[in-house]
Amino acid sequence: MAVTLKEVAELAGVSRSAVSRTFTDGASVSARTREKVEKAAKTLGYRPSLIARSLATNRTKLIGLVANNFQNPAFLDVFDLFTSELQKRELRPLLVNLSGETSPRKIVELLRQYSVDGVIVATSTLPTSFATAFQTAGIPVIHTFGKFQANANVHVVGIDNEYCGAMAAQTFAERGYKTVALLGGPESATSTQDRSTGFVQTAKKLGLDVAKISYAENYTYQAGRDAMREVLDDRRVEAVFCGDDLICMGAMDAARAAGQSIPEDIGFLGFNDIGMASWDSYSLTTIRQPIRDIIMSSVELVVGMVENPGRSPEIRLFPCSVIDRGSLRPVTDP
Template sequence: MVEHRDPGPTLAAIARAAGVSVPTASKVVNDRDGVAPETRARVMEALDRLGYVRRRRRGVRPALVELVADRLDSPWSGAVLRAVERAVGEVGIGLLVSSPSAVAAERGEPAWLFRYRSGRSDGVLFCLDVSAPAVHAWLERYPALPFVLIGPGLGPPTWAVSVSATNRQGGASAAAHLLGLGHRRLAVIGGPSGSLAGRERVIGFQSVLREAGLPAAPVGFADFDEALARRRTVELLSRPERPTALFACSDRMARGAFTQLAALGLRVPEDVSVVGFDGLPEATWPGVRLTTVRQPVSEMATTGLEILLGLVAGDSRDITGVEVATRLVEGDTTARPPDRTGPRAPRVGGKAMSRHRPSW
């Protein structure tokens, strides 16, 4: 069921609250001259108090949208940025990229909100993780602002428009692939325990095991961090029934698992199979084609921008959550489980040789 939210106060309501005419309120909203400082301050106070958001005239072509992203140095945010850049280039509009922590000093509000309210941008795309709760609180105050969340890291508000990958289906495809190869002892390296995407990937993976009549796979949470994934790999391999396959909920964590397996003298995939999740170029490494669940980042960015431009044009928020399909891409890091009755792996210097040994 779609939740239809109050679009917020009109310009006439702001004018009444400030005790000015509508043309005067309009001058303040559009940052034009001809308004006394004390009058401008009174109108601005009314704007803040009532949560007014500037509306575009229907049919007016947008000129600039803003991407607000956490951690642009991460593979995921970087991939979203490049995809959004391509998408806006194809429709011929400008793109501004900023951090959610940037504040408009003169107003004490987020810079992205100030830019929209003052007419400097036409709508906002968000790629958020750690800063999501604070941003959601601001969006709650300004319900008319056109925005779309791309791949939200935390559960978005019920009224928010978001575009995500089919994370649950992606986790399920990883489990189905490993079961199809014959693996029955499986383990998961999860993302942050509070991550929406990470949680959905684990749920999808476990659902396939449950349907197959198998116990739930043990999970070690590694916060999408490569070094922490190495530690979780050691912990999972120390279990009495050592897993023959690992599902890492990001490619970076898969790389950490791969590195640790090599350090332990275990071969990939002869001794342990590894599946990742993302399919991003930054998460690959020389000599290894990782079996991974690929996220459709370009499609997500294009879909998010299309929805945003519709909202800017005045479309109603008839949809809130949109999912774009993932797909499993088979590489060199998965195979049938080892034959426990077969010969042991050759040992060199006290460690078994690894066919796929990282070259970094």
């Protein structure tokens, strides 16, 4: 049988309200009373009810973590970091798998039923209106990996994807490539759209020929392998910028299956820098997204936002960097 608050109060020789205040954050209780209550609770093995505490404080300490792309290893790292960082702050993540759901209404209603204190939308594949729907419902929200907009009306933490696309084009130019291709993630993803814009515009400025633009159906190895077959139709392509490392690995294996050597016949540039990118079988040159920094900042922001829901929206962008391995030819001398 679970130990009750009444039993703790009787052993400590205090009122039940004194026990309740002892285990309520910020409640007033004397040092002597706290000592007696904590000693009695330890003796009896009492654990305060989190549900009862939430009713008293009107705070559940639940943070909705809304995401998709669970099949991609990069997102498993994201979930690991998010859940551990929230739990360190005594917050409890409530994970919601969108599973193809693109209408926010059902998800908003689900999280309202759980009375979450805040929501983190952790995906780049949804439009900005998805996060805005939570704000409209009165739920504090952060869009992590969301689209950068100067006039955003919700908190956004992530990167400038358009600039990252420009970085990819610049990387190809530095290595002497002339005819290149883009193999993006799903075309509907805002991150894909922005990286494509930055890549194509900068490639043209640098005199590169973007001979092929193709999109993978999802962020998986097989989707990358399938989409690469279309790119291989144009034998002029010297290098391919992929919108995700796992997509890029599928594309690399498709190129090898077609008899092409990497990087001698064709080069590859990935995105994210997942652990597998450093494997000898791929040695993938990639653009590293500072995932840990983004998540730490998101958790810090959601904690502050829950305590001050009226704070003005912030845009926090982090720089990316090229991690040079062996899937591209070396930088050419000027």
